[in-house]
Amino acid sequence: MAAISVSVRRKPVGPDQGRAPASRRAALRQRVRQHLTAHGFLLGALLCFGYFAWYPMVREVIMSFQRTKRGRTTWVGLDNLDHILQDPAFWQAWRNTLLFTVLALVLGFAVPFVVAVLLNELRHAKAYLRILVYLPVMMPPVASVLLFKYFYDPGHGLFNSILAHLHLPTSAWLNSAGTAMISVVIAATWMNMGGATLIYLAALQGIPGELYEAAELDGAGLLRRIWHVTIPQTRLILSMLLLLQVVATMQVFVEPYLLTGGNGPQGSTTTVVYLIYQYAFNFNNYGSASALGLVMLVVLAGFSALYARLSRTAD
Known part of the structure; x- marks a missing residue:
C-alpha cells in the first residue's frame, strides 16, 4: 500500500500578528504600573490613617489596663476603671457633658436649620449673608472663644452693657454656676453653626419647587410648608447631622477650657474630656x-449603634 503523504501549508505570519503579543504585554505592564502607583498612594494613606487614628485607640485600650509609676509600667486589670468610678468628679463631668449636649442640641441643632430656611426664602443678598453666617467657622477657635470671653465680662462686657442700656438686670455669665454652662453653649453654637447652616441650605435647594407650589395651591402657609415639605425632604440630612452633633458635643473641650478654665464655678463646666485632660x-x-477615654468610646459607639438601629426601624 502506497503511503499517503499529507503536506500542511502554514499560513504566513503577517507583521501585525507578530506585534500583537508584544503590544498586549506592553499594555499589561502599563496596567500593572498604574495599579501599583494607585495602590502605593492608597497604602501611604492607610499607613498614615492607621498610625495617627487606629494606633492611638489601640494604645489607649492597652494603657487603660496599665499603671505607670516612676518609669515602671505594670498591669493592674480593672483598677483604673474602679478608680474613676469612685471619683465624684466622674459623675459630675458626665452630668455636665449631658447637660451641654442637650442645650447644644436645642440651640445648635435648631438655630442653623431656622437660619438656613430664612436664607432659602430670601431673594436678595444671599451670597453676602452666606459668607456672614459662615464667617465664625473661618475664625480660629481660640480667637472666637476669647471674643466671647470679652463679651461675657461682668464689668465692661458687651452683653452686660446692652442689658444695662436697656435697663435690664445684668448677669455674672461665666462667674455664676447657674449661667456658666448656657454661656458656653451660646459661644459654641455661634462658633459652629456656619457649617451646619450651609449643609441645610444645600439640602433645601435640592427640594423640587413643584412641592412648594402644590403646597401653596392647597393654601399652606410658611410653617405648614416647612412641616409637611421641608422637614420630610431633608430628614436624611437632619438625621446625619443630629448624630454628628451628639458625638461632637459629647467631646467638648476648647470652649469650657478657655472660657471658664475647665472647671468653672463649683465645677459647673467640667466635662468628660476635660477630666481626661486633668487625669x-x-x-x-x-x-x-x-480608662475614662475608653468609657467615652464605648458610650458613643453604643449610642451610634442604637441610633442607626432606630433609624433603620423608622425607615
Missing part, C-alpha cells in the same frame, strides 16, 4: 485617663 496632664495618671 493625664495634671495628675500624671495616664491609666485613669485612658
Whole structure:
C-alpha cells in the first residue's frame, strides 16, 4: 500500500500578528504600573490613617489596663476603671457633658436649620449673608472663644452693657454656676453653626419647587410648608447631622477650657474630656485617663449603634 503523504501549508505570519503579543504585554505592564502607583498612594494613606487614628485607640485600650509609676509600667486589670468610678468628679463631668449636649442640641441643632430656611426664602443678598453666617467657622477657635470671653465680662462686657442700656438686670455669665454652662453653649453654637447652616441650605435647594407650589395651591402657609415639605425632604440630612452633633458635643473641650478654665464655678463646666485632660496632664495618671477615654468610646459607639438601629426601624 502506497503511503499517503499529507503536506500542511502554514499560513504566513503577517507583521501585525507578530506585534500583537508584544503590544498586549506592553499594555499589561502599563496596567500593572498604574495599579501599583494607585495602590502605593492608597497604602501611604492607610499607613498614615492607621498610625495617627487606629494606633492611638489601640494604645489607649492597652494603657487603660496599665499603671505607670516612676518609669515602671505594670498591669493592674480593672483598677483604673474602679478608680474613676469612685471619683465624684466622674459623675459630675458626665452630668455636665449631658447637660451641654442637650442645650447644644436645642440651640445648635435648631438655630442653623431656622437660619438656613430664612436664607432659602430670601431673594436678595444671599451670597453676602452666606459668607456672614459662615464667617465664625473661618475664625480660629481660640480667637472666637476669647471674643466671647470679652463679651461675657461682668464689668465692661458687651452683653452686660446692652442689658444695662436697656435697663435690664445684668448677669455674672461665666462667674455664676447657674449661667456658666448656657454661656458656653451660646459661644459654641455661634462658633459652629456656619457649617451646619450651609449643609441645610444645600439640602433645601435640592427640594423640587413643584412641592412648594402644590403646597401653596392647597393654601399652606410658611410653617405648614416647612412641616409637611421641608422637614420630610431633608430628614436624611437632619438625621446625619443630629448624630454628628451628639458625638461632637459629647467631646467638648476648647470652649469650657478657655472660657471658664475647665472647671468653672463649683465645677459647673467640667466635662468628660476635660477630666481626661486633668487625669493625664495634671495628675500624671495616664491609666485613669485612658480608662475614662475608653468609657467615652464605648458610650458613643453604643449610642451610634442604637441610633442607626432606630433609624433603620423608622425607615
